[in-house]
Amino acid sequence: MKEKEYDLIIIGSGFAGLTCAIEARRRNASVLVIEKMARIGGNSIISDGGIAAPDTDLQEIRGITDSPDLMAKDMLEAGGYLNDPDLVRLITNKAKKAFEWTRDILGVPYLDRVDYFGGHSVPRCYSPQGLTGRTMVKAAETYLKKLDIDLLLNTQVIDFIESDGIQDGVIVNTSYRFGQTTTPTYETIRADKAVVIASGGFGHDHVLLKRHGKIDEHTMSTNKKSATGELLEKLARKGAKLIDMDQIQLGPWASLDEKGFGLGPLFGDYVALPYGILVDPNTGKRFVNELGDRKIVADAMLKLKTHALAIADQNAVDRAGWDLHRLMDKGVLKTYPSVQDLAAAYGVDSKILENTLKTYNESVKATSDKAFKKPITDQLPLDEPPYYVMRATPKVHHTMGGVKIDTKGRVLNCENEPIRKLYAIGEVTGGVHGASRLGSCAVTECVVMGLEVARHLTETGHA
Numbered sequence: 381m382k383e384k385e386y387d388l389i390i391i392g393s394g395f396a397g398l399t400c401a402i403e404a405r406r407r408n409a410s411v412l413v414i415e416k417m418a419r420i421g422g423n424s425i426i427s428d429g430g431i432a433a434p435d436t437d438l439q440e441i442r443g444i445t446d447s448p449d450l451m452a453k454d455m456l457e458a459g460g461y462l463n464d465p466d467l468v469r470l471i472t473n474k475a476k477k478a479f480e481w482t483r484d485i486l487g488v489p490y491l492d493r494v495d496y497f498g499g500h501s502v503p504r505c506y507s508p509q510g511l512t513g514r515t516m517v518k519a520a521e522t523y524l525k526k527l528d529i530d531l532l533l534n535t536q537v538i539d540f541i542e543s544d545g546i547q548d549g550v551i552v553n554t555s556y557r558f559g560q561t562t563t564p565t566y567e568t569i570r571a572d573k574a575v576v577i578a579s580g581g582f583g584h585d586h587v588l589l590k591r592h593g594k595i596d597e598h599t600m601s602t603n604k605k606s607a608t609g610e611l612l613e614k615l616a617r618k619g620a621k622l623i624d625m626d627q628i629q630l631g632p633w634a635s636l637d638e639k640g641f642g643l644g645p646l647f648g649d650y651v652a653l654p655y656g657i658l659v660d661p662n663t664g665k666r667f668v669n670e671l672g673d674r675k676i677v678a679d680a681m682l683k684l685k686t687h688a689l690a691i692a693d694q695n696a697v698d699r700a701g702w703d704l705h706r707l708m709d710k711g712v713l714k715t716y717p718s719v720q721d722l723a724a725a726y727g728v729d730s731k732i733l734e735n736t737l738k739t740y741n742e743s744v745k746a747t748s749d750k751a752f753k754k755p756i757t758d759q760l761p762l763d764e765p766p767y768y769v770m771r772a773t774p775k776v777h778h779t780m781g782g783v784k785i786d787t788k789g790r791v792l793n794c795e796n797e798p799i800r801k802l803y804a805i806g807e808v809t810g811g812v813h814g815a816s817r818l819g820s821c822a823v824t825e826c827v828v829m830g831l832e833v834a835r836h837l838t839e840t841g842h843a
């Protein structure tokens with residue numbers, strides 16, 4: 381077994397780990413990033429990369445009034461007040477700076493638009509060019525190289541080491557190859573200041589999903605296969621407190637007709653939910669406020685016991701302003717020249733569906749949705765063919781539970797005391813999102829907490 385030593389060991393190379401590594405290195409700490417996969421990025425690289433922040437220049441030029449308090453209120457409300465209010469306030473207070481850090485320090489190019497997702501009170505979500513987390517991971521990778529940050533790929537952290545009860549470092553298997561059986565090669569790596577766990581969620585860990593969320597292996601997931609929670613069990617054995625493990629988010633805007641995250645959410649989340657409607661194919665009627673938070677919408681969809689029809693028209697597609705050709709080429713999204721054709725294609729009663737659209741269109745004109753209280757802002761009536769339809773199904777998307785931390789990112793034990801030299805950031809932690817994470821708030825969380833922990837560890841010099 382060889383031994384090496386760094387100021388900070390960071391486990392995981394998603395948004396949380398990369399942010400923390402770069403900021404700590406910028407502040408002159410020696411940093412090692414350990415990643416079990418052959419490439420960096422985790423779930424972050426396949427995400428849309430959307431980040432939420434209040435009071436930004438992009439909101440200001442559009443006349444959108446927002447504040448950290450309003451964003452905190454939205455996150456707490458969506459989270460059913462299970463969230464830790466101190467963590468939520470920290471994140472919303474620092475969200476603007478975090479967004480600017482990604483743009484001005486990392487150099488992430490953002491689209492000139494501000495999106496409005498369910499559960500947010502105002503539009504406050506910013507998308508990187510290409511609408512993918514890859515844009516930010518690539519920018520971070522360039523920075524990582526520029527700062528000469530050490531990175532171990534294909535290396536799994538298998539345990540933590542401690543001396544006199546203080547976490548000192550990690551044991552890794554440097555022969556790890558995801559999905560393959562290899563002969564392990566163990567190394568010990570010591571951390572002078574801290575081990576920072578940024579190992580992500582467990583949205584593809586069927587054992588943990590079943591144990592905590594009663595979610596069986598047939599439920600589809602948007603996550604990468606590598607999103608497993610092996611370190612959570614190790615941490616629990618070390619005495620770390622795990623919270624909200626049963627709070628598992630299903631994304632209500634995914635397509636039944638493709639695996640994984642796929643292309644469907646571009647239509648589901650960005651077009652159909654804000655500008656279109658969801659319809660129960662059994663009744664031909666709406667069944668939920670499409671701009672409710674993800675839990676509200678997904679729970680309502682699960683009650684249907686079948687997929688929902690996510691419906692928009694040309695007006696909605698134009699208003700949302702996204703190019704949907706790839707979805708149509710893949711067969712995830714279909715178009716119909718009339719409501720009658722749409723109804724016939726899905727076995728829905730045409731008259732009832734026409735009536736559903738008529739009632740919704742009247743709500744849009746009256747800027748008041750009496751039936752489901754969907755916020756009506758800049759929507760247009762759905763009366764301009766073609767009609768666009770996606771078969772929508774909820775997929776496992778985010779695990780809100782994980783290790784309990786304080787506002788410095790320190791991992792807490794069951795007595796709520798920090799475990800010395802052990803930190804956690806990003807989706808591996810619990811407490812930020814409570815019962816339901818709002819869209820774009822995970823990236824905000826990863827960047828804020830990555831920056832906070834880097835600052836704390838380099839300013840105080842120790843845990």
Ligand SMILES: Cc1cc2nc3c(=O)[nH]c(=O)nc-3n(C[C@H](O)[C@H](O)[C@H](O)COP(=O)(O)OP(=O)(O)OC[C@H]3O[C@@H](n4cnc5c(N)ncnc54)[C@H](O)[C@@H]3O)c2cc1C
Nearest residue numbers: 392394396416422423424427430537580806807820822823
């Ligand atoms: C498809 C998809 C789209 C999304 N879109 C958005 C969005 O637009 N906006 C938003 O806010 N949120 C979004 N989310 C959620 C958000 O992307 C994640 O919560 C966030 O990226 C998690 O970042 P992270 O750094 O905590 O973990 P990850 O990015 O998952 O990184 C964790 C890394 O740790 C590594 N790792 C795990 N265990 C070990 C170990 N034992 N040893 C070594 N390495 C290990 C993993 O391989 C992984 O690379 C999306 C999620 C998905 C799945």
